[in-house]
Amino acid sequence: MKRLALEHVTDFGDFTQGRDLSEFLKQNHSNVHRKNCLSDIRISPDGQHIHAILRTPKTGLMTFDKYQRFQLIQSQKPLELGLTRTAPVSDVVYLDCSSRDGGGSAVLTVVFENGKAEFWKYWERRGGWHFLQASDLCNSPTAKVVSVCASAGFIVWCEERPPSESSSVVNATRNSLRYCICKRAYEVEEGGVCLGGVKITLHNNPCYRVIASGDSVYLVPDVKDNSLNTISKVFLSWSPEHGTVTVNSACRGAILRKPSLMCKESDFKKLMVDCIGMLSVISPPEIWAFAPSGCGGLLLFLSSGWVALLQKDGVLRQVYKLADDCSAIGGSVAHTSMAVYGDVLALAAERTLYLVDVRCGLELQRIPLKREGVLFVNHGDRGVPYLLSEAGLFVVREGDGPVSRSRPSGQPERLQPGALLMEAIFEEACKYYQQRSLSGNQLTVEKLKSGGMFQAPIALSSILGDYLSGRRVGEQGQEAGGHAKLLSSLDTELKSLVALEELKASVVGASEKDLEGHCESLVHKEVGRLLGSEVDRESVLYLNTIFTAFPSQAWRALQAVLQLGANGDGSLYSRTPPEVWKVVLSPVPAPAQCPGAGRQRDHTSAPANMAVPVFELVCRLVFRFQPSWLPRFVELAQQQQQAGASSPWGYGAKESPESAPLYKRALSALPEGSEFRDLEVELLLGSQRPNAIMQALRILIDLQQWGRVTQVAERFCRQSPLLNKEIFTALLCEVSQHRDLDSYLDLLWTLCPDDLTVTSILNIVLKSLPSPTPDASPFQARGGQLTIGLLKPLLSRVLQRETKPSQRYADILQSPSFPPPTPPRQARGIPRAMTDPAVAHMDCKQRTGSGTRVTSPSHLL
Structure with missing residues (x-):
């Protein structure tokens, strides 16, 4: 890799009023009151226009345009606004006009603090900027625009409403929440800009800086009031197109997501109620600087010295950490500029340009700067860092000589x-x-x-x-x-x-061919190590990263680790130890709980710790590279689970209520679509579960694959009487509705359960008959109506079974002696009635009263 160096592109000599621009930028160093000069610089997406917002003592806007042809320099008309106006300029925003305007001309919106907006269009052939129209951006004449941006066909701004007249302590905080977030749809037309109506999407919120990044808008607090210390711990990300809002923090990432919350007018205080408990326990670092990442994320420069990237999905990544002593940088955050160019993060801070690999946080190079500068992204060359300073425009290019990456002092060149x-x-x-x-x-x-x-x-x-x-x-x-x-x-x-x-050291300087071999070896070792070790959330997340980044290498490593092979009958076998199957079949462990944050599990931080379980990962790889193996792999996994039920590892035990069966976990690997229904049916049938079998049968019925329907019915009706009755009832309902199963009726009647009667059959048929329509023709598309002639074989079979004597007790009826003989009795002594005359006499009276002939004891003798 070659050394990276700054290449001087221009000294503003090819810009209109280039000398004035240089003088304006030099004020950043000559005048102590102009320290925020660089923060008032705006650069067009194509890098052809530079805007300087004048704050004090003059208010207005200066524009410097780059001319492509020298002969047009005399006709250029620089855009200077606000010098004759009383309202200062809040910001300038470029509108996306690529869909409407094929000429590629730029449309600029100049938004003033009093809510007025002017729209300008640039034509180089016509001599520069031309005024299109002026509009009132805000509805209220007393509103003050503090921040504005454009995203996804909307102009989004934060406006300040007049404060309350009361000056009490309670109303002091209430007056700090006097801002609103508004949006208006826009459409660039040939002769102007068509604006939609004003929609207030969030009110009673603090002062926010709105930043557009991709299709998202980020609302970063810009308050210095101590009463809003709790609220300033979080910032919002919002999709103006879909209305989804997410509450984020600089230490946890996304902590609360509200879908479609801001489609209509919403209250900021109600939004904060749902996360007030989280705000009391977190202590995020201060946000010193921020910038859009270009892919829907947000770059954050924190007081801890870390440069973090908040991704579009809410995951907060710590990318790079500056020196521990960041107090000097924190005092001049206006001189801190950040941008992402492909896989490279560029950070300009304290006259040093840091180039960092955003994927792994490796510092690529440090380039010293003579003056502070502003980084910007040129849409014509997105992968290259551009820097603007008082000396002109610079671009980072590859120079001669090898790269000398910065290292801590005392660290030698070679690997230690x-x-x-x-x-x-x-x-x-x-x-x-x-x-x-x-x-x-x-x-x-x-x-x-x-x-x-x-x-x-x-x-x-x-x-x-x-x-x-x-x-x-x-x-x-x-x-x-x-x-x-x-x-x-x-x-x-x-x-x-x-x-x-x-291996890491050899990968740095390897060729493409050697790099592929090193990658293959490294993935094989890592997959084997992770599947052979104790499973935890970090290892599962790491395995997710490997499977996503290196799918083909991970598939070959997985076959080697599991020792997968196919038998002659089409089934799969595995010779891997049971410990590996324990890791494959185990669910994702619950995230570790922070002892200082209470005992309640934080569900809002799930996106940051989201991990696909190992079994689902393996099923996705199997489906991607060998789809026909997926049902057989699930059957193999079920065998391993049953075999391990009595093992000391216990991975084959009965599923807990929180875990799903293996076939359901495997179904999540299938993408949505009708082309994979056959594979879904095989997975359902392979589970051998009644509910899954009925689900597969209904899928086949919907697909009208009647041959497979009868095969599945004949196969699984022998599994259990209850499943037999459910399958037969479902097929009888289909027979009642159409005539597609007429050729299979003889087979279906043999599947009739023994406990089903004629009455129950007729009830099922009557309930399943389609409702007649007035305009129905006698010849329908799927045959005709069900007739008694079709049901006659079934009803005859059931009637014969009902009238035939039951053979359940045939062995008893055919017994040689009926009733059974009386068992012999053994005398255990002379009864008391035979020896005691009183008892005998009482017994005789009782028998006489009941109408029984009494015989005296003397006659018995």
């Missing part, structure tokens, strides 16, 4: 595995002690090193030093003798870490 391994040990120790900590404070490596109370990382670091020194254990003396056993047990892990760092 020892330092990297020691840092890995300390980072792992931080995670371990953070889980055991009862405090909500975040533990860092610096705190761990300075604390002096954690001896385990220090001991491990010394072991690493002994290992990397290459000395034998016997030569290390008595001091290192206690480390010999631990060193031998860590030998495999140490070798893996060293090999990984060496």
Whole structure:
């Protein structure tokens, strides 16, 4: 890779009034009252126009245009606004006119603080800027526009309403919430701009700076009132087209998402009620500077020294950290400029241009600057950083010589595995002690090193030093003798870490062919390591990243790790250990709970920790590269789950209410569409579950695949009587509605359950008959109506079964002796009635009263 350097493009000599522009920019250094001069510079998307907003003592707008042909310099008319007007300029915004205006001319909107807006169009052939129209942007004549932008066919602005007359403490906070967020649709036409009606989408909100990024608009607080300290902890992201609003923080990313909240007028205070609990426990850093990322995200320069990227999905990524002492930069945030160019983040701060790989946070290069500058994106060359300073326009190009990436002082040029391994040990120790900590404070490596109370990382670091020194254990003396056993047990892990760092070093300077081989090897090792280790949320997130970035390499690695193969009958087999299947079949672990944030789980931060489980990831790869294997893979997974039910790992136990069956998890890998219905049917049938079988049967009925319908019915009716009755009832309803199953009726009548009677059959048929229509023709598209002749074989079969004597008790009726003989009785002694005359006499009286002939005991003798 070559060295990157600043290339001087122009000194404003090819701009109209270029000298005035240079003088204006020099005021940034000569006059202490003009420190915010660079923040008042606006550059057109094509880089052909530069606008300077005049604040004090004069108010207005100066425009400097780049001329393409020298002969047109005399006819250029610079646009100067506001010098004769009383209202200052709030901002200038370029409108998207690519869909309407094929000539590619620029349309500029100049918005004044009193709510007026002027629209100008630039024609180079006609001599510069031409006035189109003037409009009232705001409805209220007393409104004051504090910020404005354009996004997705809307002009969005934040306006200030007059404060209340009361000056009480309660109303002081209420008066701070006197701003509104408004929008108006626009459409650029040939002769002007057509504006829609004003819509107030959010009211009673604090002062916001509106920033357009892609199709989203970000609302960043611009308040200095101590009474709004809690509200200033968050900022909003909003889609004017769909009305979705998200509450974000500089430490958590998205914490609350409200779909279609701001389609109509909404109250800011009601929005804050839903996240008031979160606001009381978070302490985000201060936002010093911000800029759109161009892809719908927002760049944030925080007081912690981090440059973070809030993605469009609400995930907050820490990209790059400046020096720990950022107080000097924080005092001059107006001189901080950021922009993203492809995969490179450019940050201009304190006369230094930082170039960082936005994907991994690696600092590519530092370029010193003579003066402060403003970074901007030229839409004609989006992948290259452009910088504007008082000396002119500069662009970052590749120069001669190799790149000398900046490193901390004292770090040598070559790779030092020892330092990297020691840092890995300390980072792992931080995670371990953070889980055991009862405090909500975040533990860092610096705190761990300075604390002096954690001896385990220090001991491990010394072991690493002994290992990397290459000395034998016997030569290390008595001091290192206690480390010999631990060193031998860590030998495999140490070798893996060293090999990984060496592989990273070789990847940096590898060719494309060697890079592909290194990538294949690295993905194979990482997939094998993750699937063979204890599953946690971080490892699942890492596996998601690997499967997304390297799908083909991950598919080959997955086949090797699971040892997948096909048998002769078409089924799959796997020779991998049960521990790997435990990881594959396990759900995603719940996110770790912060001890200092209460016991309630934070569902609003789910987008930042969203992870697709391993089984779903594997199913997606199987579907992508071998779709016919997906049903057989799910059957193999079900076998492994059943086999592991009694294993010590327990991954095959019965699913908990929170987890879904494997076939449902596999169905999530299928994209929506009718072309994959056959694969969905195979997954449902392979589960062997009654509900899934009936779902597959209904899909086949909808597809009118009657041959497969009868095959499925004949196959699964033998599984259980209850499923047999449900399948037969569903098919009988279909027979009642059309004649497509006439050729299969003989087979269907054999599937009739034994407990179904003629009455129940007729009730099902009558309920399923289609309702007659007045204009129905006698010959319908799908046959005709059901007749008794079609049902006669079924009814005859059921009647014969009902009239035939039941054979359930045939073995009893055919017994040789009926009723069964009386069992013999054994005398256990002389009864009391035979020996006691009183008892015998009483018994005789009772028998006489009941009409039974009484025989005296003497006759019995």
